[in-house]
Amino acid sequence: MSGYKRPLVISMGDPAGIGPEVIAKAWQALHTGPTPFCVLGDPALFRSIPTQLITQVSDSLAVFKDSLPILHGFETPGVVVGQPDPAHAEVVLRAIKQGVDLVLSGQARALVTAPIAKSVLMAAGFRHPGHTEFLGALLEAAPFEQTRGPVMMLAVDGLRVVPVTIHCALSEVPLRLTQEAIIHAARVTSEALTRDLGVKSPRLVVAALNPHAGEDGAFGDEESRIIAPAVSALQAMGLSVRGPLPADSLFHAEARATFDAAICMYHDQALIPLKALDFWGGVNATLGLPIIRTSPDHGTGFDIAGRGLARPESMIAAIQMAATMAEGRSNS
Template identity: 65%
Template sequence: MHRPLASNTRPIAITMGDPTGIGPEVTANAWLALRGGSESFCVLGDPRLYQDVPTQVVPDISEAPAVFDKALPILAGFTTKACMPGHPHAHHSKLILKSIELGVELVARGEAKALVTAPIAKSVLLEAGFTHPGHTDYLGELTAQMPFKETRGPIMMLCVEGLRVVPVTVHCALAQVSARLTKQSIVHAALVTHEALKRDFGLSTPRLVIAALNPHAGENGAFGEEESRIIAPAVQELMARSINVTGPVPADSLFHADARVNYDAVICMYHDQALIPLKTLDFWGGVNVTLGLPIIRTSPDHGTGFDIAGRGIARADSMIAAIQQGARMANWRARA
């Protein structure tokens, strides 16, 4: 029978991601950068993918911290079919999903403190019958039956130093954003974010700001009615729930340095409204965080990089930041 380890001794579980992408490379480089530190991690993947660094296969994830300083720990049980960097194939799909599912189980059982997912290619998984839009929705299904007393997500947050953003609508055409925005979706995103900032980021009284959709926050209806019809009522409901929130605020005045000191997270109305300022601040170091789950999950804010896989040029900044962010969140949640 497996028993949870103390929070400060548990490793982070890192999934394999697509074996033909840059996931293995940035994971290996993250180990080079982080070995010798206070946190450890263990890879759920094929050891042959990490040959550029010393590796050690461990039969149980609890053994990862003991070897982490001298070798990249890799959990036994993963063998991929022959693969070539930059050439994805659907026959890797089962092992990609096995890595994610096992990672969720390890964190849920308390054997790992957090899950960091390496990038996957949805197109590859769809060829094998995968029916989810991506990682976030899949993790929501995998954890849906786990006990969790807080408002349930999953909600996507993107983080860099000095800025956290949460898009209410994510992967849809810009022309569809207005139709997809609802008072309920804004309230839900804000409540999940508020609870996560308290539980997983150590903020006792989180400050949220709700971005407007239209220029000048609609200019009293001259440039759009979404602010008065959808966004302002959502803000009013959040205030009635004692959430520290302001808005709707014109997005063009939200992200400069003086504005950012006045809030802890921005609830944005669509994908690029959130990601353009974030990636302008720190293009390489962004972290994707899934809020509202019973487990901690982070991910580098980049894709599989098939075009540069195997060339030794992929930067590990985002993977390193995702590991560090996952560790911090897990430690805050343990205290909470």
């Protein structure tokens, strides 16, 4: 099947969370448009909309306009909405794994993952920090011609950010920050911007770690010892990179217009400006993989699950970005 005739696949995430709700609302918003998708999940969780059980992904194309296609085989009996249960971990992980396989085999264009609860999965034996690392492990042996990730990019309209360190205590960030990690994140980001998002000559900025970019060593030496040498190495590779730049002046409108992505040193340095700019519409994209994968930039929302309160903007944006990236990769 040609690219535009292949659907996306969406893994349902934790069945007790808001994943099924935002997927259903996304289908309601998109079912008459050009981006068909099917769900790897339990049809019992989607009773608010018309659904159609299918046995192969290609069947999505015939039914998507009138009903949400759900691939057979991902039932999660006993779900109590809002109450996560490790008993469902096997199905949650199997949905992700099958989604990866469907994209690798060419049956689907891209994978969109609804939120998982890492603590719930870990209680059932899951040993990865999150989706990003799990996908990296699943795809470790798959052929890929560019610099391999996984690297996490968060995006909203007008801003893309890539944290070099992700899920760790703030006190651990200086210990985990290395020249190699910065160079790797920037290379993967630059290649993905070109290959998947059509940015011909990506412009990157690299944030400093310390206030005032260290103030010539007065507030720390990570800038001179780690970050600046990494920037110089990237420039020597031919990449358009500036930094280290003080993070407090990096994200206002005029500054954002000068770069295509910001390489940030830690989680909140990247996420705070992104969520301040657009709290509801953020997308998490995993770069440097043999497949396209995006996800809404929010959690499982167990506290509001089943109450009709979950907003679908982030899921809709994740679906649309996955389609854009898949199209870009097919044309590269």
